[in-house]
Amino acid sequence: MQQRDNSELELPDYAIRNRKLWTRANKRYTAEHARESWEQDEIRWGTWDVPERELGVLPDVRGLDVIELGCGTAYFAAWLKRAGARRVVGVDVTPAQLASAEELNREFKLGLELIEANAEAVPLPDASFDLAISEYGASLWCDPYLWIPEAARLLRRGGELVFLRNSTLVILCSPDEANVTQRLARPQKGMLRFDWTDEDGPTTEFHIGGSDMFGLLRDTGFDVLDFKELFAPDDATDHEYYVWVHANWAKRWPAEEIWRAKKRREPRGRAKGASSPELPEASSRDRRRPRSKP
Numbered sequence: 001m002q003q004r005d006n007s008e009l010e011l012p013d014y015a016i017r018n019r020k021l022w023t024r025a026n027k028r029y030t031a032e033h034a035r036e037s038w039e040q041d042e043i044r045w046g047t048w049d050v051p052e053r054e055l056g057v058l059p060d061v062r063g064l065d066v067i068e069l070g071c072g073t074a075y076f077a078a079w080l081k082r083a084g085a086r087r088v089v090g091v092d093v094t095p096a097q098l099a100s101a102e103e104l105n106r107e108f109k110l111g112l113e114l115i116e117a118n119a120e121a122v123p124l125p126d127a128s129f130d131l132a133i134s135e136y137g138a139s140l141w142c143d144p145y146l147w148i149p150e151a152a153r154l155l156r157r158g159g160e161l162v163f164l165r166n167s168t169l170v171i172l173c174s175p176d177e178a179n180v181t182q183r184l185a186r187p188q189k190g191m192l193r194f195d196w197t198d199e200d201g202p203t204t205e206f207h208i209g210g211s212d213m214f215g216l217l218r219d220t221g222f223d224v225l226d227f228k229e230l231f232a233p234d235d236a237t238d239h240e241y242y243v244w245v246h247a248n249w250a251k252r253w254p255a256e257e258i259w260r261a262k263k264r265r266e267p268r269g270r271a272k273g274a275s276s277p278e279l280p281e282a283s284s285r286d287r288r289r290p291r292s293k294p
């Protein structure tokens with residue numbers, strides 16, 4: 001596993017809190033369950049394992065260079081490597097999660113590259129990948145105004161970003177100190193950072209509404225190709241560990257959503273063959289929040 005100096009000093013406050021949470025979660029659940037996910041023979045999404053064959057949100061990954069941002073125990077990365085990706089890199093900020101991933105990577109001999117880093121500032125060169133993925137990783141635990149530009153920086157032109165996150169609706173129905181209800185519990189206007197406290201201690205998540213996400217992707221140089229709202233299957237039961245939203249709720253309303261976006265081949269407004277110099281690829285220097293955001 002490649003490591004860099006990731007001392008707490010250089011991480012944002014929320015990454016330090018969330019790393020503590022995922023160290024505990026690794027001990028309580030993810031380490032023990034990683035193997036069954038790695039062994040799974042098909043790609044499935046989210047809490048209720050919706051099969052990719054029903055959704056069709058991924059491009060053909062054969063021969064692609066892929067990065068997973070917030071890979072956890074890296075089962076999704078493993079599925080993509082098995083599906084024919086050429087190079088698969090998993091990035092995560094929690095050493096315990098990467099240790100589980102590394103153990104299975106050795107056993108399954110898949111040759112994943114695992115890097116300990118904040119997915120908002122990945123120590124890899126610009127334009128290194130064809131596909132960036134996040135399934136409840138950076139898509140939830142990182143500031144979207146930082147990690148989406150970072151994904152754009154890491155992607156080649158024409159590369160794709162596919163990520164799963166909680167639906168806006170499920171967040172609006174989530175009171176501060178209880179599971180999801182059938183009532184709106186908070187305003188959507190201005191939503192961005194959520195500091196929660198649960199039995200595992202304090203955590204921080206990021207959620208923005210659909211039109212803000214659409215605008216952020218567009219302004220970061222992506223065209224949105226697909227957007228899917230996920231329901232729990234009819235026969236779904238509550239997840240044994242992630243119990244915050246019940247299956248019965250998610251059978252009626254979408255609790256999860258997947259975005260698929262493609263990095264534009266040409267900078268916006270530039271006609272093919274135009275003689276003026278190309279704009280640079282998105283770079284880490286461009287990581288800036290719009291001034292109007294809270």
Ligand SMILES: C[S@@+](CC[C@H](N)C(=O)[O-])C[C@H]1O[C@@H](n2cnc3c(N)ncnc32)[C@H](O)[C@@H]1O
Pocket residue numbers: 015018019022069070071072073074076091092093094097117118119120135136137138141142
């Ligand atoms: C729910 S897991 C995602 C992996 C897997 N798809 C899953 O659903 O279990 C969330 C992962 O995000 C990681 N994470 C949280 N904040 C991060 C950050 N700033 N940079 C990179 N990874 C982060 C956590 O360490 C954790 O392993």
